[in-house]
Amino acid sequence: MEIFDSDFREIFSSQVVSIIGGLIAGTILAIYTDQILLIPGMLILLPGFLEMRGNISGSSAARLTSGLFLGIIKPNKFRTKVIKGNMLASFALAIAVSLVLGIIIFLFNFFALHAFTLKIILLPLIAGIIANAIEIPMAIFVTFYLFRKGHDPNNIMGPFVTSTGDIVSIVALLISMVII
Amino acid sequence: MRAVRKHLEKLRKIERRRYHPLIHKIHKKHKISKKTLFYVKEYGPHSNVPRTIIKESIKILLLASLISSLGGLALEHIKLIFLSIMPLIILLPTLNDMAGDYGTIFSSKFSTMLYEGKIEKIWKKDMKLRKLFAQIFLIAMITTVFSLVISMLVSYLSGYSIAIDIVFKLLFVVIIDIALLVSILFLISLFAGLHFYRKKEDPNNFLIPITTSVADFGNIIILTLLILMIF
Numbered sequence: 001m002e003i004f005d006s007d008f009r010e011i012f013s014s015q016v017v018s019i020i021g022g023l024i025a026g027t028i029l030a031i032y033t034d035q036i037l038l039i040p041g042m043l044i045l046l047p048g049f050l051e052m053r054g055n056i057s058g059s060s061a062a063r064l065t066s067g068l069f070l071g072i073i074k075p076n077k078f079r080t081k082v083i084k085g086n087m088l089a090s091f092a093l094a095i096a097v098s099l100v101l102g103i104i105i106f107l108f109n110f111f112a113l114h115a116f117t118l119k120i121i122l123l124p125l126i127a128g129i130i131a132n133a134i135e136i137p138m139a140i141f142v143t144f145y146l147f148r149k150g151h152d153p154n155n156i157m158g159p160f161v162t163s164t165g166d167i168v169s170i171v172a173l174l175i176s177m178v179i180i
Numbered sequence: 181m182r183a184v185r186k187h188l189e190k191l192r193k194i195e196r197r198r199y200h201p202l203i204h205k206i207h208k209k210h211k212i213s214k215k216t217l218f219y220v221k222e223y224g225p226h227s228n229v230p231r232t233i234i235k236e237s238i239k240i241l242l243l244a245s246l247i248s249s250l251g252g253l254a255l256e257h258i259k260l261i262f263l264s265i266m267p268l269i270i271l272l273p274t275l276n277d278m279a280g281d282y283g284t285i286f287s288s289k290f291s292t293m294l295y296e297g298k299i300e301k302i303w304k305k306d307m308k309l310r311k312l313f314a315q316i317f318l319i320a321m322i323t324t325v326f327s328l329v330i331s332m333l334v335s336y337l338s339g340y341s342i343a344i345d346i347v348f349k350l351l352f353v354v355i356i357d358i359a360l361l362v363s364i365l366f367l368i369s370l371f372a373g374l375h376f377y378r379k380k381e382d383p384n385n386f387l388i389p390i391t392t393s394v395a396d397f398g399n400i401i402i403l404t405l406l407i408l409m410i411f
Contacts, residue, residue, distance in 0.1 A: 003315055023273075023334075026274055029269055029270070031338070038263075043256040048246075051244060089234050097241050
């Protein structure tokens with residue numbers, strides 16, 4: 001049983017990329033612990049908020065990659081119905097999920113801590129809009145770029161979206177806090 | 181060409197409830213791949229692309245967010261201990277990513293193995309399965325220790341003093357967390373994959389959502405329990 005084969009190397013390298021992004025995001029989180037994590041309910045919000053980016057942008061990249069491989073989407077044409085539809089749907093989904101996450105932490109604060117913090121709903125909502133305004137176009141652009149360069153975006157976009165998504169999400173949360 | 185277009189238009193108008201026999205018919209008659217036909221049906225010229233995507237994704241996305249929030253609730257319960265250990269804060273996004281990634285790798289690799297007929301009837305003796313588990317387990321251990329070292333280094337450079345007993349406690353917590361998760365995810369992929377495959381359903385459609393949800397939720401629950409026990 002040979003363990004150190006090409007599969008091992010591929011999985012290992014993609015994991016290294018993924019954990020580097022996670023560690024950068026974690027470091028930002030640790031530096032701004034006072035600002036981010038001391039807000040009541042933030043630890044409830046955080047796992048879902050970080051996961052959302054991978055779920056939405058990752059699926060969007062996978063859908064576009066399928067279209068590119070099937071020849072239905074042309075690698076040089078950006079302004080097509082499918083791409084615009086994907087972007088619009090991804091934004092709408094991100095707003096819906098952010099709103100639900102905001103409502104969850106509002107309800108937690110209201111019932112568990114007896115604090116009426118309506119403003120807290122805006123926190124993931126604004127952060128979700130900022131993060132997705134960066135992450136969705138970037139994911140689409142990188143998918144097309146990789147395809148044009150002859151790579152299979154399916155092999156690269158997973159770790160790319162999770163690692164960049166974590167960093168973008170934490171920074172967006174910080175910006176959102178400053179705005180609110 | 182006209183006949184093909186006519187058939188594709190007909191295909192596009194069918195409600196997406198189940199796999200329609202027309203896909204098979206057009207595939208046989210015009211030699212168009214089933215994947216292309218499916219893509220045309222979902223995102224063809226007259227379809228409402230955003231509506232289709234939102235309709236199909238919203239439920240699973242909201243469910244995934246709710247499950248993650250439940251995990252977050254457990255973490256909120258141990259907030260004070262958690263926030264006092266800087267390397268754990270740094271590790272949180274990494275551990276979450278890792279757990280989800282291993283769930284996806286197990287699911288997709290095992291589904292492919294099933295389709296290729298590579299799994300022996302007595303799966304306990306299957307060498308390919310043993311190899312897959314050994315590879316993922318080893319990678320998980322190496323990346324976990326690597327992440328912990330980096331997180332402690334960053335903490336130390338930021339002025340956080342790390343006592344030797346904290347180092348061993350942290351090492352124990354993250355190693356047990358990831359080792360348990362990898363084993364649970366492997367068993368879920370195995371049993372659920374075999375179950376759906378025997379029911380003549382595509383394991384890909386079920387395994388990835390199941391394993392990633394279990395990974396995200398399980399990671400935070402196991403981590404919370406271990407922190408409560410050790411610190």
